[in-house]
Amino acid sequence: PRHLYFHFFQSSEEIILIGEEDSGENEKLRTDFIKINNEYSNLTRELQKNNAELQHLINLKNELLGIAAHDLRNPISQIKMCSEFLIDDIGKFIGEEQKTFLKIIDTASDFMLSILNDFLDFSAIESGIVKLNTQKMNLSALIQRNISLNRLIAAKKNIQIEYYEESNTLELLLDIQKIEQVMNNLLTNAIKFSFRDTFILVSLMKNESHVKISIQDQGPGIPETEQNKLFTPFGTTSVKSTEKESSTGLGLAIARKIVEMHGGKIGVESEIGKGSTFSFTLPLPNH
Numbered sequence: 578p579r580h581l582y583f584h585f586f587q588s589s590e591e592i593i594l595i596g597e598e599d600s601g602e603n604e605k606l607r608t609d610f611i612k613i614n615n616e617y618s619n620l621t622r623e624l625q626k627n628n629a630e631l632q633h634l635i636n637l638k639n640e641l642l643g644i645a646a647h648d649l650r651n652p653i654s655q656i657k658m659c660s661e662f663l664i665d666d667i668g669k670f671i672g673e674e675q676k677t678f679l680k681i682i683d684t685a686s687d688f689m690l691s692i693l694n695d696f697l698d699f700s701a702i703e704s705g706i707v708k709l710n711t712q713k714m715n716l717s718a719l720i721q722r723n724i725s726l727n728r729l730i731a732a733k734k735n736i737q738i739e740y741y742e743e744s745n746t747l748e749l750l751l752d753i754q755k756i757e758q759v760m761n762n763l764l765t766n767a768i769k770f771s772f773r774d775t776f777i778l779v780s781l782m783k784n785e786s787h788v789k790i791s792i793q794d795q796g797p798g799i800p801e802t803e804q805n806k807l808f809t810p811f812g813t814t815s816v817k818s819t820e821k822e823s824s825t826g827l828g829l830a831i832a833r834k835i836v837e838m839h840g841g842k843i844g845v846e847s848e849i850g851k852g853s854t855f856s857f858t859l860p861l862p863n864h
Contacts, residue, residue, distance in 0.1 A: 579606060639700040646696035653693065657686035688823050695827040698758075699810065702834045709752040709838055716747045716788060716859075717781060723760040724779060727768065734773045734820065738764070742781040747788060749859055755835045756859075759843075762828040763792045763855045769822040770796035770853070783861075787841065791856040799847040807845060808833040832857070 579602055586593040660683040668676055701707045724738050731738055767777045775795035782789045799807070799816050806812035811826040818824065829843075836843045836857045847853035 579603070636704060639704045642696055643700040643704075646693040646700070650690065650693045650697075653686050653689050657683060657690060660686060692825045692827075695825045695831060698831050699827050699834075702831065702838075707838075709755065711750040711752050713748050714751050714753050714756075716749050716751070716790075717742055717744070719751070719753060719757060720760060720779060720781060720790065723757055723764060727761065727764045730765065731768050731777070734768065734771065736768060736771050736773070737776040738779060739776055740779045740781075743783050744781070747781070747783065749788070750862070751839065751859070752835075756839070759832045759835050759857060760790070762832045763857075766824075766828065766855070767792050767794040767796070767853075769818040769820075769824065770794060770816065772796065772819050785861075787858045787860045789856055789858050791854055793852060793854040795852045798849040798851050799845065799853055800849060801847075804845055804847060808843065 580599055581596050582599070584595045586595070660679050664676070664679050664683060668679070671679075720742075721740060724740055728738055764777070764779070771777060771794045777795075778791075778793040780791045780793070782791070796819065797816055799814055803814040803816075806814055808829045810830045812830070813826060833843050836859075840860045841858040843855070843857040845853055845855050
């Protein structure tokens with residue numbers, strides 16, 4: 578804001594208006610502006626410094642997480658291998674109680690391995706050291722292969738997995754292993770959160786710019802207020818798996834990172850009592 582001072586003069590049939598500024602006020606405004614600009618520059622430098630320190634701490638955290646997970650994976654793998662050996666080779670010579678203990682050890686070590694693998698994946702992605710190894714792949718074939726593998730798990734709860742596609746000739750440049758990881762995460766989650774004797778629908782749709790893969794279940798649904806937590810690390814909701822299946826809490830966060838690295842998006846639509854539909858998109862060539 579500034580003040581303008583006006584003088585009015587009568588000249589025949591016209592009025593002449595002359596305005597002037599307060600030079601002292603202008604000088605104060607200029608001084609204030611310089612001061613504010615300097616403060617802004619100082620804050621910007623301080624913010625850049627803090628961001629650099631924060632990024633260093635994040636990188637250090639990811640590095641330590643990766644080292645810890647890597648070092649723990651080998652002994653836990655050995656525990657799992659030994660428990661499987663004992664179950665297969667001496668299971669018939671021991672009592673039911675001992676068999677139960679061995680199965681608990683085997684199940685727990687298997688879950689711990691999945692946690693460590695998720696830690697390694699997440700820390701690698703967060704550190705920016707993961708690069709996509711892309712090659713042409715028929716997307717429909719990839720999806721159907723993943724469905725076939727998960728049908729064995731779904732059969733334990735008598736869940737049917739159905740597949741619908743608009744086109745089976747879609748070839749995209751993909752990191753096959755990582756897109757399979759996304760598919761496997763979404764399908765196993767759908768199985769975990771589906772009730773017995775229901776079905777899961779997997780669909781592949783296409784438009785001008787991208788393809789969309791959706792996994793629709795008949796589970797309990799997720800409250801709308803909690804859906805934003807799903808794709809964050811260790812994000813949990815009040816919804817529990819239907820038969821107390823375990824989860825690491827990192828799978829969806831990793832899936833989101835992988836999809837975004839491919840230039841796509843991932844999301845969920847859900848309503849309490851009406852199940853959930855998780856979907857992700859992948860861009861078509863030249864888009």
